[in-house]
Each structure stands twice: as structure tokens, then as C-alpha cells.
Amino acid sequence: MKLRHLIASLALVSATASAHTIWVQPSQYTLSSNNTWIEVEVSAGNMTFVVDKPVSANNLKLFGPDGKARDIASRHQGKRQSLAEALLKEDGTYRLELSGAPRYMTFYKEKGEQKRLFADKVAAKGQLPKDATEVRSLMVNGKSLAFVTVNGPSDAALATTGHGLEVTLGTHPADLVEKEPVTFTFTLDGKPAKGLEVTMSRGGELYRNEPGRQHLTTNDQGQLTLTPAVAGRYLLETGLASQADGVKADQRRDNLTLTFEVGLQ
Known part of the structure; x- marks a missing residue:
């Protein structure tokens, strides 16, 4: 199918579907003791971390330091946001992932x-x-991520699957510090996602005249390097259009968001 048809189809999706950005944001990104509860916000908005409407937490998953699934104790969908709670019993890094079956x-x-x-x-x-x-026909895949570390970092929950749009960080998410560069590597089905347009924003946009968003593009290796200017909570968002296999869809759209915390020097 010609590229102009793909572009037209994706423009139509933007016009008919919600333009809100979906995110997963834990109450804490780093914890100093295990057996601690966290609350997880699952929401969507036009401004970073300013909730506009709820997103169901039914597809929210929690993976433990060994990379295996853990229980989420409770889920609640309100009028403006959804909330979930989980008990982090072990030391190490956990992955929060909002994802589900493709939408057509x-x-x-x-x-x-x-x-x-x-x-x-x-x-x-x-x-x-x-x-x-x-x-x-269009297939849409969406994934929203966050990582929470208890006491010390581990790597199993950071592993990629080789399916869909994925991201890895050159610095462990628990070790991100202001004014220090970090390299992000993006892949689509395990291959470098080159030319991918990525936006990084920071919480507090509501109180700034300039949102301060950064717009970057990955290189041929699917990588980009950025330096968070100040400490705080950040949201990374991106999406990629490509051809589908032609069986259930002609085209596909993969969307990805990642929230993370940057510490003080």
C-alpha cells in the first residue's frame, strides 16, 4: 500500500481517536525498604501529568525483580483517573506495564x-x-511503562521481548541524575527503530510559560542521547507507523510511553 495511504489513514486515526497521551506513574520510583505499598496512577492528558480522563487499569501488569508477573492488589477507575495498588515484597527493580491485545x-x-x-x-x-x-485496516499497539526499584537495582525486569516497539536505557532507571546524559535505544520487533520521533517532557508544565518539551529523532541504530536539565519526573512518548502483515491489517501503529524520575546531583 502506498505511503500516502498510510499517512492518510494515520491522520484519520488522530482525528477520530483520543489525542491524549496515556501514562503509568507510580507514587515512588525508588524505595528504601521492601514490603512497601505503592500506588499507581493510570491516566491520560494533553499536558504532562495533568489528568484529563481515566484509562482502565485492567491491563496493568506488574513484573518482579526476576521478570515474572506479580499480583496487583487493587484497581479502581474514577472519573478522572484510575488507580492501582501493589505490595513490593522483594528487593530489586519492578516493571509496571500497561498493555493489551492489539486494537483494530x-x-x-x-x-x-x-x-x-x-x-x-x-x-x-x-x-x-x-x-x-x-x-x-489498521492495527494499533500501545504500551506504557514505568520502573520501580526497591533498595538496589536489578536487570531482569528491564529485558525486552523482541516484539512491538520497545525501549532500553543505557543507564539504569534508578540511577538517572540531572545534567548527566542517558542513551535510549528503541527497537521495533527487535530491530533498530531508526528515524523515530521522540518527545520528552517534564512535570509542572501547568506552571511554566514554556512547556520545555524536547523533540528528538533516533539515529540509524535506533538510539538517541539526552541530558535531563533538572531533577524531576519525566514522560517520554513516541509512536511509529509501519506496514502490517496484510492478514488482519494493512498498516500498524505502535505507541510507547515511559515515565521515569531523575534525581538531584
């Missing part, structure tokens, strides 16, 4: 009017009107 949309025109179905390419065949034209 099929776009088409009927008598010149643009329409869509929430169905993949196969399921849409039985639902499309006979006079549908310009039919194209």
Missing part, C-alpha cells in the same frame, strides 16, 4: 463519506456495505 480499525468510504468499523480486515468483510470503497 477498518476505514472505508460509503457514498463519499468517511466511516470506520472497530474490526480487523477479516471480520470487517462481513460488515462492510456493498458499495464501500477505499477500504483499509
Whole structure:
């Protein structure tokens, strides 16, 4: 399918779906004792960490220092945000991940009017009107991440899977410090995500005349290096359009957000 069709389809998604950025934000990123409870905010907004609407926490997962799943004790969806609670019993680094099955949309025109179905390419065949034209299907994958470290850092929960859009940090998330550079490496299905546009923002935008967002692009190795200017909580967001396998969708869109904390020098 031609690139202009892909661009048109993704523009249509932006116009019809929520433009809010989704994030996962724990109450603490580093803890000095185990058997400690954390609260996790799952929300979405147009300004960094300013909640606009809730996102279901049903697909929120917790992985322990050994990389294996752990229990989330409670989940609650409110009117503006969702909250979850978990007990971190062991030392090491935990991964919080909001992800689920791919979402599918099929776009088409009927008598010149643009329409869509929430169905993949196969399921849409039985639902499309006979006079549908310009039919194209899109698969959307979303993932939101955060890492919490208890006492000392570990690496198992940081491991990538080789599937979808993923990120690794050259510095452990528990060791990020202001004014020190950190290299991020992005991959799509295990291969370098070169030319990926990435935005990094910091909490407190509501109280600044200039949001202070940084817009960066990965190199041929899928890497970029940035230096957080000040301590605080940050949000990294990115997305990538590519061709799908053509079975259930013609195109795909992978979205990724990561929240992290930068300490004082």
C-alpha cells in the first residue's frame, strides 16, 4: 500500500481517536525498604501529568525483580483517573506495564463519506456495505511503562521481548541524575527503530510559560542521547507507523510511553 495511504489513514486515526497521551506513574520510583505499598496512577492528558480522563487499569501488569508477573492488589477507575495498588515484597527493580491485545480499525468510504468499523480486515468483510470503497485496516499497539526499584537495582525486569516497539536505557532507571546524559535505544520487533520521533517532557508544565518539551529523532541504530536539565519526573512518548502483515491489517501503529524520575546531583 502506498505511503500516502498510510499517512492518510494515520491522520484519520488522530482525528477520530483520543489525542491524549496515556501514562503509568507510580507514587515512588525508588524505595528504601521492601514490603512497601505503592500506588499507581493510570491516566491520560494533553499536558504532562495533568489528568484529563481515566484509562482502565485492567491491563496493568506488574513484573518482579526476576521478570515474572506479580499480583496487583487493587484497581479502581474514577472519573478522572484510575488507580492501582501493589505490595513490593522483594528487593530489586519492578516493571509496571500497561498493555493489551492489539486494537483494530477498518476505514472505508460509503457514498463519499468517511466511516470506520472497530474490526480487523477479516471480520470487517462481513460488515462492510456493498458499495464501500477505499477500504483499509489498521492495527494499533500501545504500551506504557514505568520502573520501580526497591533498595538496589536489578536487570531482569528491564529485558525486552523482541516484539512491538520497545525501549532500553543505557543507564539504569534508578540511577538517572540531572545534567548527566542517558542513551535510549528503541527497537521495533527487535530491530533498530531508526528515524523515530521522540518527545520528552517534564512535570509542572501547568506552571511554566514554556512547556520545555524536547523533540528528538533516533539515529540509524535506533538510539538517541539526552541530558535531563533538572531533577524531576519525566514522560517520554513516541509512536511509529509501519506496514502490517496484510492478514488482519494493512498498516500498524505502535505507541510507547515511559515515565521515569531523575534525581538531584
